[in-house]
Amino acid sequence: MKKIFMAAGLALMLTLSASAQIQTPQASPKATIEQVVGLTNVKIEYSRPSARGRAVYGELVPFGRLWRTGANANTTVTFGDDVIIAGKTLKAGKYALYTQPKADSWDVIFYTDTNNWGLPEKWDETKEAVRATVKPEFLNRPVETLNIAVNGLESDYAFLEISWEKTLVALKFEVPTRATALKSIEEAMSGPTAGSYFAAAQYYYQSNADLGKALNWINAAVDKTPKGQDAPFYMLRQKSLIQAKMGDKAGAIETAKLSLAGAEKAGNNDYVKMNRDSINEWSKK
Numbered sequence: 001m002k003k004i005f006m007a008a009g010l011a012l013m014l015t016l017s018a019s020a021q022i023q024t025p026q027a028s029p030k031a032t033i034e035q036v037v038g039l040t041n042v043k044i045e046y047s048r049p050s051a052r053g054r055a056v057y058g059e060l061v062p063f064g065r066l067w068r069t070g071a072n073a074n075t076t077v078t079f080g081d082d083v084i085i086a087g088k089t090l091k092a093g094k095y096a097l098y099t100q101p102k103a104d105s106w107d108v109i110f111y112t113d114t115n116n117w118g119l120p121e122k123w124d125e126t127k128e129a130v131r132a133t134v135k136p137e138f139l140n141r142p143v144e145t146l147n148i149a150v151n152g153l154e155s156d157y158a159f160l161e162i163s164w165e166k167t168l169v170a171l172k173f174e175v176p177t178r179a180t181a182l183k184s185i186e187e188a189m190s191g192p193t194a195g196s197y198f199a200a201a202q203y204y205y206q207s208n209a210d211l212g213k214a215l216n217w218i219n220a221a222v223d224k225t226p227k228g229q230d231a232p233f234y235m236l237r238q239k240s241l242i243q244a245k246m247g248d249k250a251g252a253i254e255t256a257k258l259s260l261a262g263a264e265k266a267g268n269n270d271y272v273k274m275n276r277d278s279i280n281e282w283s284k285k
Contacts, residue, residue: 028071035150037158038177041080042150044160046070046097050145056165057101066109068118069099069162070146076114077160084174085110086132095129097148099162099169106134106169108160137168197221198235205242214242233262233271240278249282256282 026047033044049071054060061067069075074096081092095110098119112127113120143163152159152170155177159170187193192200198221204214218239225231236259244252256275263271 033149037150037153038155038175039180040083040175040177043078044076044148044150046075046148047072048146051165057167061101063102065100066119066123067099067101069097070148072117074114074116075148077110081176081180085130085171088130090130104135106136108132108134108169108171132171134169134171137170139163139166139168142166194221194224197224198238201242202238205238205245211242211246215239215246218242230262231258233259233266233268236262237271237275244278244282253279253282
């Protein structure tokens with residue numbers, strides 16, 4: 001009987017240990033910062049160590065050595081558009097943020113490999129997308145927990161700021177707000193794009209709405225083809241389908257032949273087959 005109770009107790013303990021999940025706070029909690037600068041989305045993901053009475057720069061973070069700029073997995077920065085840093089273009093994308101602190105200057109590095117736990121086992125200079133040198137600033141009050149933020153916001157630029165202990169490093173980056181805004185204004189003022197006309201025509205065709213409007217819109221999409229270029233074969237394919245649905249099989253066949261030629265030129269076998277099948281079907285009396 002005693003053995004039975006012991007076995008039952010052990011089973012209960014195992015069940016409880018399997019179902020219970022112990023939760024404890026992380027020494028370096030994760031943080032995610034999202035900020036729009038002008039019209040560009042910027043996202044920072046990192047873990048935040050605290051000083052806890054330790055001297056940081058020169059000891060915990062040795063001068064002259066590469067630093068993960070945070071704790072645990074890579075600190076990452078994602079830019080939604082190409083940005084300019086120290087006169088260099090950093091392509092839109094996600095980067096690991098590394099730094100090399102020195103007493104009188106810091107190197108800030110955007111590294112293309114973001115899948116490291118801390119520093120890469122072997123540093124690869126070809127993966128340095130941009131490296132910039134920044135002069136650190138002295139803070140008059142200590143920052144206990146590492147803080148990385150986007151501050152000093154203007155419509156065309158902002159600063160990626162790293163602050164910890166009594167040191168602040170602010171790296172300026174420029175965003176393409178003016179170019180993006182001018183492009184959007186020009187597009188809006190010039191009316192719908194070819195893609196917009198195509199999408200509207202496709203929806204009207206698929207939903208059995210006004211086919212006359214669908215034909216007008218697909219013609220408008222085709223008419224926006226730049227001079228010297230062939231109309232996209234997929235647009236011509238959609239036009240042929242609308243024509244056939246309206247009962248104009250002769251017109252549909254002529255349009256399908258143009259789509260077929262474009263698909264053959266582009267090497268798109270799916271559209272080649274669809275056009276040939278439709279031409280055969282519409283040619284039957």
